[in-house]
Amino acid sequence: MNESRDSIKDIWGERTPYREEWPVRQDQRTGEEPDKWVQSACVLCSNGCGMDIGVKNGRIVGVRGREGDRVNHGRLGPKGLHAWVANNSTDRLTKPLIRRNGKLREATWDEAMDLIVQKSKDIIEQDTSLGLGFYTSGQLFLEEYYTLGVLGKAGLGTPHMDGNTRLCTATSAAALKVSFGSDGQPGSYTDLDTTDAILHFGHNIASQQTVLWMRILDRLAGPNPPKIVVIDPRETYTAEKATVHLALKPGTNVPVMNGILNLIIQSGNIDKGYIEAHTTGFEELKKIVSAWPPERVEEVSGVPALKLREAAEILGTAKSVVSTVLQGVYQSMQGTAAAVQVNNLHLIRGLIGRDGCAIYQMNGQPTAQNTRECGADGDLPGFRNWGNKEHVQQLATLWNVPLDKIPHWSPPTHAMQIWRFAESGTIKMLWISGTNPAVSMPELSRIRKILKKRKLFVVVQDAFNTETTKYADVVLPAAIWGEKTGCFTNVDRTVHISHKAVEPPGEARSDLDIFLDYSRRMDFRDKDGNPLIQWTTPEEAFEAWKKCTRGRPCDYTGMSYAKLSEGSGIQWPCNEKYPYGARHLYTDGVFNTDINQCETYGHDLDTGAAVTEQEYKVKNPAGKAFLKGSDYLPPHEVPDEDYPLWLTTGRIVYHFHTRTKTGRSQQLHDAAPDGYVQISDEDAAKYGIREGDMITVTSRRGKVTEPAKIGGIEPGLVFIPFHYGYWDNDKRSRAANELTLTEWDPVSKQPYFKYAAVSISKEEDGMLKKIGKSIETLTEKLKLQEV
Amino acid sequence: MHIGKYIDLVHRTEKDLVDAFKVVAKAHRDEVDIEQTCLLLSSWSQQLAQIMEPVANRYNKENDKEPDRLTKTLLKKARKGSMAMLRDLHDLYLIVNEVLVCCTILKQGGTALADEELVAVCEEIEQQTTRQSSWLMTRMKSAAPQTLIVAKP
Numbered sequence: 001m002n003e004s005r006d007s008i009k010d011i012w013g014e015r016t017p018y019r020e021e022w023p024v025r026q027d028q029r030t031g032e033e034p035d036k037w038v039q040s041a042c043v044l045c046s047n048g049c050g051m052d053i054g055v056k057n058g059r060i061v062g063v064r065g066r067e068g069d070r071v072n073h074g075r076l077g078p079k080g081l082h083a084w085v086a087n088n089s090t091d092r093l094t095k096p097l098i099r100r101n102g103k104l105r106e107a108t109w110d111e112a113m114d115l116i117v118q119k120s121k122d123i124i125e126q127d128t129s130l131g132l133g134f135y136t137s138g139q140l141f142l143e144e145y146y147t148l149g150v151l152g153k154a155g156l157g158t159p160h161m162d163g164n165t166r167l168c169t170a171t172s173a174a175a176l177k178v179s180f181g182s183d184g185q186p187g188s189y190t191d192l193d194t195t196d197a198i199l200h201f202g203h204n205i206a207s208q209q210t211v212l213w214m215r216i217l218d219r220l221a222g223p224n225p226p227k228i229v230v231i232d233p234r235e236t237y238t239a240e241k242a243t244v245h246l247a248l249k250p251g252t253n254v255p256v257m258n259g260i261l262n263l264i265i266q267s268g269n270i271d272k273g274y275i276e277a278h279t280t281g282f283e284e285l286k287k288i289v290s291a292w293p294p295e296r297v298e299e300v301s302g303v304p305a306l307k308l309r310e311a312a313e314i315l316g317t318a319k320s321v322v323s324t325v326l327q328g329v330y331q332s333m334q335g336t337a338a339a340v341q342v343n344n345l346h347l348i349r350g351l352i353g354r355d356g357c358a359i360y361q362m363n364g365q366p367t368a369q370n371t372r373e374c375g376a377d378g379d380l381p382g383f384r385n386w387g388n389k390e391h392v393q394q395l396a397t398l399w400n401v402p403l404d405k406i407p408h409w410s411p412p413t414h415a416m417q418i419w420r421f422a423e424s425g426t427i428k429m430l431w432i433s434g435t436n437p438a439v440s441m442p443e444l445s446r447i448r449k450i451l452k453k454r455k456l457f458v459v460v461q462d463a464f465n466t467e468t469t470k471y472a473d474v475v476l477p478a479a480i481w482g483e484k485t486g487c488f489t490n491v492d493r494t495v496h497i498s499h500k501a502v503e504p505p506g507e508a509r510s511d512l513d514i515f516l517d518y519s520r521r522m523d524f525r526d527k528d529g530n531p532l533i534q535w536t537t538p539e540e541a542f543e544a545w546k547k548c549t550r551g552r553p554c555d556y557t558g559m560s561y562a563k564l565s566e567g568s569g570i571q572w573p574c575n576e577k578y579p580y581g582a583r584h585l586y587t588d589g590v591f592n593t594d595i596n597q598c599e600t601y602g603h604d605l606d607t608g609a610a611v612t613e614q615e616y617k618v619k620n621p622a623g624k625a626f627l628k629g630s631d632y633l634p635p636h637e638v639p640d641e642d643y644p645l646w647l648t649t650g651r652i653v654y655h656f657h658t659r660t661k662t663g664r665s666q667q668l669h670d671a672a673p674d675g676y677v678q679i680s681d682e683d684a685a686k687y688g689i690r691e692g693d694m695i696t697v698t699s700r701r702g703k704v705t706e707p708a709k710i711g712g713i714e715p716g717l718v719f720i721p722f723h724y725g726y727w728d729n730d731k732r733s734r735a736a737n738e739l740t741l742t743e744w745d746p747v748s749k750q751p752y753f754k755y756a757a758v759s760i761s762k763e764e765d766g767m768l769k770k771i772g773k774s775i776e777t778l779t780e781k782l783k784l785q786e787v
Numbered sequence: 788m789h790i791g792k793y794i795d796l797v798h799r800t801e802k803d804l805v806d807a808f809k810v811v812a813k814a815h816r817d818e819v820d821i822e823q824t825c826l827l828l829s830s831w832s833q834q835l836a837q838i839m840e841p842v843a844n845r846y847n848k849e850n851d852k853e854p855d856r857l858t859k860t861l862l863k864k865a866r867k868g869s870m871a872m873l874r875d876l877h878d879l880y881l882i883v884n885e886v887l888v889c890c891t892i893l894k895q896g897g898t899a900l901a902d903e904e905l906v907a908v909c910e911e912i913e914q915q916t917t918r919q920s921s922w923l924m925t926r927m928k929s930a931a932p933q934t935l936i937v938a939k940p
Contacts, residue, residue, distance in 0.1 A: 127937045426937040609921035
């Protein structure tokens with residue numbers, strides 16, 4: 001193996017300090033010398049690093065970072081450098097499978113697709129399309145999402161379509177809509193190069209977006225390093241570099257942010273002119289946060305008042321601020337309300353729409369932004385508003401279908417509700433593409449029970465056998481990254497093209513081809529009797545998508561496959577006004593809140609009640625951003641006598657999701673071979689637990705057994721990474737989501753993975769002996785892992 | 788004066804709502820968001836009943852002798868299932884809007900009497916009750932198509 005650096009041992013590589021510009025550093029890892037390099041981008045996190053795929057004799061043999069790419073300047077992280085080997089795995093799915101006499105058996109594409117079509121038609125005849133549900137991913141390409149969105153909305157006419165993005169970035173979209181009127185990240189990654197201060201809120205960026213963290217490390221290594229505020233209950237890699245680290249109790253994000261905003265407003269560090277000209281709701285916000293003096297924040301959140309003041313001083317006085325927000329906020333109590341407070345921080349200080357100022361309401365997945373843009377997550381394509389008849393009519397005209405075919409007569413069904421309908425029996429077919437809910441959804445015993453229901457017909461489209469395919473009635477083998485062409489968009493609105501480098505294995509097909517085939521077999525037609533979907537290639541799908549975005553905030557009309565292939569990443573909006581893309585949105589302080597432009601009329605942050613068109617008209621924000629606040633609501637489950645500890649779940653640097661790809665890289669697997677439960681020194685002493693002891697963690701919903709890892713976490717809190725399921729080890733219960741709760745944020749509908757009440761107990765010695773030597777090996781490996 | 792009768796009506800209906808929201812939360816706990824939001828809204832009604840208390844005491848000579856027509860007939864017992872859930876939310880909506888109507892009427896009387904405390908209480912109740920009503924409408928709308936159209940297996 002030829003590699004430019006050992007990214008397992010040294011995750012972020014050598015420092016290349018930022019001076020006037022971020023230097024290029026090309027990271028590379030190949031098994032053999034490639035015959036050719038094919039342009040692509042990385043899909044192992046949401047950062048969107050430009051990457052070339054090395055190909056030899058029709059096989060992927062390695063990757064290298066693209067030096068000219070605006071996102072990464074050549075760098076790649078450990079997951080990107082290693083996980084490409086999964087493409088070549090011998091256990092890829094290569095043929096469709098159909099369940100016959102209880103067993104999945106190989107079938108032809110015709111048999112599999114005909115069966116799905118027959119089932120669909122039977123269900124529609126009895127129950128209309130409301131009997132069908134689609135649960136997709138943050139891993140497909142935009143051409144695929146758009147095709148799925150069109151077939152779902154204009155072909156079938158079902159509101160039951162969502163992505164696993166509901167679990168990871170729904171709150172990002174919701175928070176942007178609440179404040180600015182539509183989805184769309186206001187800033188750019190380049191803002192990190194010049195900013196004076198950075199806020200990482202519930203975001204362990206060092207582990208999750210390693211290359212973006214390299215950009216920050218290089219700022220810290222250069223002149224005028226930024227100050228960093230980290231809000232996180234754990235001592236993460238990110239927290240280690242913080243100027244101020246606020247280690248808060250689970251579920252107290254809103255009190256902490258209210259406390260910070262209160263201090264900033266009290267000290268007068270606000271931009272009154274900006275507030276007056278470009279926002280609405282300041283007085284109400286001020287009233288809400290004024291109830292949170294630092295001492296009260298300390299009482300509720302455990303964050304010392306002095307530290308809160310230090311954080312507010314940094315965030316209140318820095319001339320420019322970049323804020324990043326992720327799952328610690330999105331997957332916790334009052335997710336949307338807390339994320340919105342970060343938008344508020346920028347708005348009341350006027351730190352938006354210019355260099356050095358950015359809010360990254362982060363995504364977790366590489367193509368999550370496209371799930372949202374293209375209408376595969378329940379939103380209407382092009383950030384259109386379900387409640388706005390004119391917006392729905394635009395789509396009806398574009399697709400040439402009757403207005404009421406598009407299911408605007410019901411709010412889109414979010415994933416948690418789709419699963420609930422499947423549970424209660426009114427969704428009778430669930431089509432799952434590119435995701436593994438049997439490990440990633442909360443409360444897994446419930447999910448398995450739903451998937452096992454005899455009357456639920458389950459289609460699973462994936463590249464590998466997973467914990468979910470086990471319950472499928474039909475399995476469709478899918479081509480993945482490197483085996484198909486398509487585009488995707490990252491957190492700073494950069495669109496990359498990823499070209500097909502090799503053929504998919506066996507009979508595997510791209511998700512696009514599968515959806516197109518379904519559409520053809522279902523014979524979806526437009527008003528004139530022509531096929532509803534007329535494109536057959538990714539490029540044609542992209543051209544169709546461009547038409548759908550014209551005049552909308554996510555305008556792609558200035559892009560083409562040729563243009564995307566010439567350079568390395570273009571930001572939307574890209575149109576006649578911005579032929580090379582735009583670095584910032586809202587440079588003029590005019591937001592997408594105009595009633596004809598906005599993507600939603602908004603929701604009550606505490607209940608999720610929808611604001612009506614009439615009510616919105618009365619508010620008439622007309623381009624001003626909303627300042628909205630919320631008071632503290634305690635979590636619904638808190639530790640008690642039976643379950644005295646808090647559980648929080650999360651990720652580690654070497655793995656992505658349920659490890660379907662990263663678990664197949666020997667090096668990534670060796671670096672982090674198993675789950676663990678992290679507990680504080682104090683709790684370890686209290687329960688008599690040593691490093692590596694097998695610990696059983698129990699919640700009201702299930703139990704898991706994991707080796708103990710001690711330190712780096714607040715007392716009373718336990719942490720378990722959520723990556724580990726059963727496909728490569730079914731010897732013990734170990735998936736973190738056996739323990740988590742079925743409940744969700746009232747606005748974004750994102751489930752809460754960041755708190756649950758649990759108890760812990762040491763496994764009997766007999767169990768320890770059984771596991772024997774493997775413990776020692778494991779302890780060794782754990783040392784390599786993240787604190 | 789009959790204003791005391793309306794104050795009493797709002798006060799008692801608000802207290803009824805504390806329990807009504809709890810009944811629905813319990814009956815439909817499998818719908819997690821319904822359980823949690825109804826409990827939250829029950830706590831709001833509790834607060835509203837409390838702020839109504841001093842005003843109700845001031846006018847307590849005029850207790851309304853009429854039975855609460857709505858809460859007597861609606862939501863005696865919550866039912867199970869999706870159609871029942873829709874009907875229960877519908878009942879809650881009617882009771883919540885009973886409070887809203889009463890408040891509008893009361894506020895007029897309070898203003899005519901220059902009873903600032905009463906007017907302020909009415910405005911607080913109006914604001915929170917409108918939020919309760921909005922949520923109920925939102926939730927009913929999202930449940931309606933599936934409940935009305937798709938047959939249970």
